Amino acid sequence: MQSQLARACVPMAASYGRLLATDSLLAVEAADGDPLYLSCSPASSDALSRRPPPLLLPLLAAGGSAHSLTVSCPERVPAARLRAALRRALDAEEGRPLPLLSLPSRERGFLLLQPRRSPAAQERRLRPLLAPHLQHLRVCAYELGSGSRVWQCPWGEGRARWLVEKAVAAPEIHPSVPSLKGEAVFGCWKEAQGVLQECIPFIPEARGVLELWDKCPKYPQKGNVPVIVVEGLDATGKTTLTQSLKESLRAVLLKSPPACISQWRKIFDNEPTLIRRAFYALGNYIVASEIAAESTKSPVVVDRYWHSTAAYAIATEISGGLHNLPVRNHEVYQWPEDLLKPDLVVLLTLSQEERVRRLQSRGIEKTKEEAELEMNVPFREKVEELYKRMENPRCVAVDASPPREAVIENVLHLIKDHCLI
Numbered sequence: 001m002q003s004q005l006a007r008a009c010v011p012m013a014a015s016y017g018r019l020l021a022t023d024s025l026l027a028v029e030a031a032d033g034d035p036l037y038l039s040c041s042p043a044s045s046d047a048l049s050r051r052p053p054p055l056l057l058p059l060l061a062a063g064g065s066a067h068s069l070t071v072s073c074p075e076r077v078p079a080a081r082l083r084a085a086l087r088r089a090l091d092a093e094e095g096r097p098l099p100l101l102s103l104p105s106r107e108r109g110f111l112l113l114q115p116r117r118s119p120a121a122q123e124r125r126l127r128p129l130l131a132p133h134l135q136h137l138r139v140c141a142y143e144l145g146s147g148s149r150v151w152q153c154p155w156g157e158g159r160a161r162w163l164v165e166k167a168v169a170a171p172e173i174h175p176s177v178p179s180l181k182g183e184a185v186f187g188c189w190k191e192a193q194g195v196l197q198e199c200i201p202f203i204p205e206a207r208g209v210l211e212l213w214d215k216c217p218k219y220p221q222k223g224n225v226p227v228i229v230v231e232g233l234d235a236t237g238k239t240t241l242t243q244s245l246k247e248s249l250r251a252v253l254l255k256s257p258p259a260c261i262s263q264w265r266k267i268f269d270n271e272p273t274l275i276r277r278a279f280y281a282l283g284n285y286i287v288a289s290e291i292a293a294e295s296t297k298s299p300v301v302v303d304r305y306w307h308s309t310a311a312y313a314i315a316t317e318i319s320g321g322l323h324n325l326p327v328r329n330h331e332v333y334q335w336p337e338d339l340l341k342p343d344l345v346v347l348l349t350l351s352q353e354e355r356v357r358r359l360q361s362r363g364i365e366k367t368k369e370e371a372e373l374e375m376n377v378p379f380r381e382k383v384e385e386l387y388k389r390m391e392n393p394r395c396v397a398v399d400a401s402p403p404r405e406a407v408i409e410n411v412l413h414l415i416k417d418h419c420l421i
Ligand SMILES: Nc1ncnc2c1ncn2[C@@H]1O[C@H](COP(=O)(O)OP(=O)(O)OP(=O)(O)O)[C@@H](O)[C@H]1O
Pocket: 232, 233, 234, 235, 236, 237, 238, 239, 240, 241, 358, 359, 361, 362, 400, 401, 402, 403, 404, 405, 407
């Protein structure tokens, strides 16, 4: 067993060097900060725990219970949807389901901490809830042993158990970085289309999106007129600016996601990352075909495009602060080669105080990200920073704090400089 697991650890060598000796590593999203890393290794029952696991030891010592559930379904769409369904079911339970990533398997799931129920009582409660899915789940109970050791005991594996300790060191890169590409950020339309095709049996609306996409030219080119994208956090003034640019340039105004699929946006917003981000990504390719068609006739202004899709996707997936983001020039920051490029991407920047003032003066329904931007400072910082890390084309930052007319004037100057008009 040990040598099999050790072999499975080999691909992790580059990024998880010092942890190779452990059999598995649990990355737990315990709070709004960096993940907490717990190692699980085989150990004889008289081994001493040198690094007692935070969260688990105090909870078990106080009579509570802890279980981890990871989804091992081989198909990515059912796996993502099963995780989301489990999350909803566990959210309705007492206790806290903390998102969990198990390495090296990369299976995702939850650590369920229950302060008020004994391990046996919690197992009685969980069994019927999990029974229909057990074939795709790995469930482990955590037990307190002598000498304050905490053991991971997988359901259905007899007396097998693993010593749980605080990991010796955190991985050098955030554990979600390796799966960003292909799970949250899509490098080409085929990847996003593939995900939505797999969704058809579960989400009928995916067929609607794909049928619209089928009618679009696949590698459209822009015409000879300027194509300007406006990006920025919510309430930075994108709508105000794009409307004015439309009038000043006699341009066509488009937005991402495009109007033709926005009727399904709420449905996909409630789906897990893989599916939701594939929807937004394919939306950009549909917008690209609209840009191509319109830019044969008049300038085109676009309210959000690929930069928003990638920035929000990465910021949502990578927990903690800026230091956890993929390094500059990482492949997730590169513009997809098959996506029509604009001539200029304007990024509207604004202080948080002024942005909140503008949000309040508007008072409309918020998306999950909008609510997150208000409450969660690291999330907001990450989105802002991510806009700046996107490459080829990069964003050109424009201060959005002056009065409307001044912002528009500045952007018109930029357009003149960048678009040779
Ligand atoms: N330069 C400006 N000075 C003062 N207020 C402004 C300025 N630009 C826009 N506003 C006001 O700020 C609010 C938000 O602007 P707007 O709706 O254009 O932002 P947005 O970026 O499109 O937001 P969202 O992305 O959420 O749709 C509006 O009430 C708008 O009138």
